[in-house]
Amino acid sequence: MLNALDSKIPKVLVVDHNEMMCRRAVGFLNAAGFWAESVLNAKSALRYIETKSVDVVLLDVDMPVIDGYEACQRIRASEKGASLPIMMLTKRDDAAAIDMAFDAGATDFATKPVNWPVLPHRLRNMLRTSEVVEALDKSRSSLDAAQRITGLGSWEYNMVSGELIWSDNLYRIIGLEPQSCDSTLSLFMKYVVDKDRSTVYKWLSSDSVEPGKMLKQQILTEDGEERYVRIQLKNELDGDGMVVRKWGVVHDVTEQYQAEKKIHLLAYYDSLTRLPNRVLFCERLARDIAIARRTPKEIAVLFLDLDNFKRVNDSLGHAYGDLLLQEVGERLQSCAQEINDAYQLEEGPCTVARMGGDEFTVLLTGLYDRSEVIKFATAITNELSDVYVLDGNDCHTSSSIGISYYPEHGDSVDELLKAADIAMYEAKKRGKGCYQTYSLAMDANSIRRYKMEELLRAAIDNDELVLHYQPQLNLETGKLESVEALVRWNSAELGFVSPGDFIPLAEDTGLIVPIGEWVLRAACFQAVEWIATGVPLERIAVNISVLEFIRPDFLSIVGEIVAESGLDPLRLELEITESVLVDDTSSAVDTLRALKGMGFQLSIDDFGTGFSSLSQLKHFPIDRLKIDQSFVQGMLENVHDSAIVRAVLAMADSMGLSAIAEGVETSEQLEFLYSHECDEAQGYFLSRPVPGAAISALFAEFNQVEIRNTGTGD
Numbered sequence: 002m003l004n005a006l007d008s009k010i011p012k013v014l015v016v017d018h019n020e021m022m023c024r025r026a027v028g029f030l031n032a033a034g035f036w037a038e039s040v041l042n043a044k045s046a047l048r049y050i051e052t053k054s055v056d057v058v059l060l061d062v063d064m065p066v067i068d069g070y071e072a073c074q075r076i077r078a079s080e081k082g083a084s085l086p087i088m089m090l091t092k093r094d095d096a097a098a099i100d101m102a103f104d105a106g107a108t109d110f111a112t113k114p115v116n117w118p119v120l121p122h123r124l125r126n127m128l129r130t131s132e133v134v135e136a137l138d139k140s141r142s143s144l145d146a147a148q149r150i151t152g153l154g155s156w157e158y159n160m161v162s163g164e165l166i167w168s169d170n171l172y173r174i175i176g177l178e179p180q181s182c183d184s185t186l187s188l189f190m191k192y193v194v195d196k197d198r199s200t201v202y203k204w205l206s207s208d209s210v211e212p213g214k215m216l217k218q219q220i221l222t223e224d225g226e227e228r229y230v231r232i233q234l235k236n237e238l239d240g241d242g243m244v245v246r247k248w249g250v251v252h253d254v255t256e257q258y259q260a261e262k263k264i265h266l267l268a269y270y271d272s273l274t275r276l277p278n279r280v281l282f283c284e285r286l287a288r289d290i291a292i293a294r295r296t297p298k299e300i301a302v303l304f305l306d307l308d309n310f311k312r313v314n315d316s317l318g319h320a321y322g323d324l325l326l327q328e329v330g331e332r333l334q335s336c337a338q339e340i341n342d343a344y345q346l347e348e349g350p351c352t353v354a355r356m357g358g359d360e361f362t363v364l365l366t367g368l369y370d371r372s373e374v375i376k377f378a379t380a381i382t383n384e385l386s387d388v389y390v391l392d393g394n395d396c397h398t399s400s401s402i403g404i405s406y407y408p409e410h411g412d413s414v415d416e417l418l419k420a421a422d423i424a425m426y427e428a429k430k431r432g433k434g435c436y437q438t439y440s441l442a443m444d445a446n447s448i449r450r451y452k453m454e455e456l457l458r459a460a461i462d463n464d465e466l467v468l469h470y471q472p473q474l475n476l477e478t479g480k481l482e483s484v485e486a487l488v489r490w491n492s493a494e495l496g497f498v499s500p501g502d503f504i505p506l507a508e509d510t511g512l513i514v515p516i517g518e519w520v521l522r523a524a525c526f527q528a529v530e531w532i533a534t535g536v537p538l539e540r541i542a543v544n545i546s547v548l549e550f551i552r553p554d555f556l557s558i559v560g561e562i563v564a565e566s567g568l569d570p571l572r573l574e575l576e577i578t579e580s581v582l583v584d585d586t587s588s589a590v591d592t593l594r595a596l597k598g599m600g601f602q603l604s605i606d607d608f609g610t611g612f613s614s615l616s617q618l619k620h621f622p623i624d625r626l627k628i629d630q631s632f633v634q635g636m637l638e639n640v641h642d643s644a645i646v647r648a649v650l651a652m653a654d655s656m657g658l659s660a661i662a663e664g665v666e667t668s669e670q671l672e673f674l675y676s677h678e679c680d681e682a683q684g685y686f687l688s689r690p691v692p693g694a695a696i697s698a699l700f701a702e703f704n705q706v707e708i709r710n711t712g713t714g715d
């Protein structure tokens with residue numbers, strides 16, 4: 002910059018009303034290496050400056066009309082003249098005259114008569130200074146712009162003079178107007194959050210900070226906004242190794258920090274429940290295992306699964322499912338909080354996580370003993386079985402919990418989770434809503450279960466499912482009139498698997514839906530065939546799982562299958578369980594009415610074991626109650642059972658429902674039922690469930706009728 006000045010000829014504008022004076026000045030300056038021109042008044046000077054290029058102005062104070070002071074002010078006010086070096090020529094050199102010149106905006110002044118040999122040097126000097134100022138100004142403003150863009154503020158501390166300088170953007174970062182107040186260390190400290198203040202102070206004022214070291218800090222700006230900054234510090238040493246100057250940058254990394262936090266949240270937390278996710282849970286468990294290896298202690302892992310989540314999700318929709326999961330997450334978290342409060346640890350012994358779906362895990366580290374774990378599991382079980390009010394609807398769920406312990410059941414994350422998972426399935430098997438601690442014996446069972454699921458998926462395609470039929474006796478006519486279809490799985494690999502074992506598995510995995518469709522279709526086609534061959538079949542009953550019943554497409558699927566088979570809908574009976582009636586009654590009523598409207602018969606299976614009250618029943622369009630076999634089998638010995646059977650029969654009669662007793666194994670039982678006017682009976686005493694091929698012979702023999710034998714059936 003400065004060299005450029007030497008390489009080009011500086012242009013001087015001489016402003017003086019005295020023509021003689023002008024000529025002299027121009028001549029002298031041109032001879033001294035300038036490019037000079039002159040004008041005779043302020044107006045011409047302003048025009049000249051606006052239209053031509055000028056590097057410096059030599060301005061006489063004494064001019065008529067507009068004097069030099071006013072001319073100087075006007076030049077300063079103009080766009081091009083704002084930072085133009087102006088040397089004023091005055092007759093006086095008293096303090097008042099000098100003040101007036103500078104007040105008007107002069108850069109320098111000289112007295113008249115002019116000392117011509119000195120003037121060129123003073124002009125050059127003035128030009129140089131102005132170049133430097135301009136360059137500094139430029140670099141400062143581009144530095145400030147750069148600092149603004151990058152969110153950087155810089156500071157410089159002179160240890161000798163005690164002077165501390167902040168860049169404009171450092172003021173902005175802490176929420177102040179640039180250079181609006183004195184920059185001091187104590188002022189900066191005011192914005193550092195309380196807990197970190199002494200660390201930061203020590204760090205900044207210490208002589209021995211390693212160069213390039215960084216501190217990440219939270220600050221509270223003047224407006225109370227939370228921001229995150231990185232402070233970097235460098236020391237400048239003198240020859241004796243003493244710190245003479247410190248300087249550094251303050252980097253506003255709030256956006257970056259928030260982005261990192263968001264990424265962390267996405268990576269480590271479940272977005273629905275805001276609980277830690279599988280990744281974070283596994284990391285914490287791994288960390289606790291590593292610690293427990295050094296300082297031995299027991300760790301408990303709880304694996305929790307909701308018992309009927311699928312049902313809520315399928316029947317009420319995913320939005321409700323989500324609400325339920327959120328509520329479960331909150332309840333778990335508050336149980337965990339209680340433990341954490343009791344142990345008074347910041348990151349307590351208890352971490353709750355959502356593994357996905359309706360599976361949650363809890364990590365308990367360093368509890369006094371296992372009884373506390375059990376107490377906790379019990380507390381969760383109770384808490385989660387309380388009614389949920391989701392968007393105004395009551396909803397129930399329960400949870401099954403499996404528990405495993407480090408080091409007894411495994412010494413890795415995978416082993417402990419797997420053991421807890423296996424224990425959870427055992428808990429489910431034992432009846433829902435309970436917990437179970439892992440034991441070695443469970444392993445074999447669970448392998449069987451996983452294997453079974455795999456095979457069951459293929460069972461339909463492999464033609465491994467068959468239906469057996471159990472006849473039902475009409476006690477009034479003394480004839481077999483109906484059958485119940487009962488599915489059987491003849492697995493090529495596992496052999497015969499009873500429905501008691503695979504139906505619950507099918508329900509857990511959703512396989513019940515295709516299996517149920519298969520059963521319905523097979524039963525309808527079979528019934529049509531029997532009727533066509535003269536079997537006096539009044540009705541065929543098919544079991545419907547609640548998971549099928551609540552599906553939105555259930556009605557259309559049943560309708561299609563029945564239509565396809567050609568079976569008269571009046572001859573199809575759908576057996577549902579009481580649990581269908583307990584929750585969410587309004588849509589259950591709608592579905593039942595629709596089914597009734599389509600002509601089907603409806604019965605309540607296992608009646609008496611569920612929660613439905615007799616009075617509740619009148620709201621449902623039911624045809625028949627199937628008295629659960631446990632009551633039938635106990636009714637002759639147990640007064641309680643017999644009371645129930647009689648009450649159900651009396652009630653069914655008064656409500657115009659028909660009643661059928663299941664599980665009739667003896668003639669005495671049959672006699673009792675007959676004498677209490679039960680309508681129908683089913684059980685081993687009459688016949689076990691038999692393959693389809695055996696039915697027509699059974700009906701023929703029992704009913705003493707002749708039926709054409711076509712040799713069809715299984």
Ligand code: C2E
Pocket residue numbers: 471486487488499500501504517520544545546606607630663664665666683684685686690
């Ligand atoms: P359920 O609907 O209560 O069926 C009656 C069960 O009791 C049948 O067992 C039957 O064989 C058995 N049983 C019949 N009479 C007697 C008796 O006199 N004494 C004794 N002790 N038991 C008797 P099964 O076939 O093992 O079926 C068990 C359960 O599996 C059924 O109970 C039903 O809930 C379910 N299930 C069977 N087939 C299907 C199906 O196609 N779909 C659905 N969703 N569930 C089915």
Ligand code: CA
Pocket residue numbers: 485544576606
């Ligand atoms: Ca049944």
Ligand code: CA
Pocket residue numbers: 606607627629630663
């Ligand atoms: Ca039953």
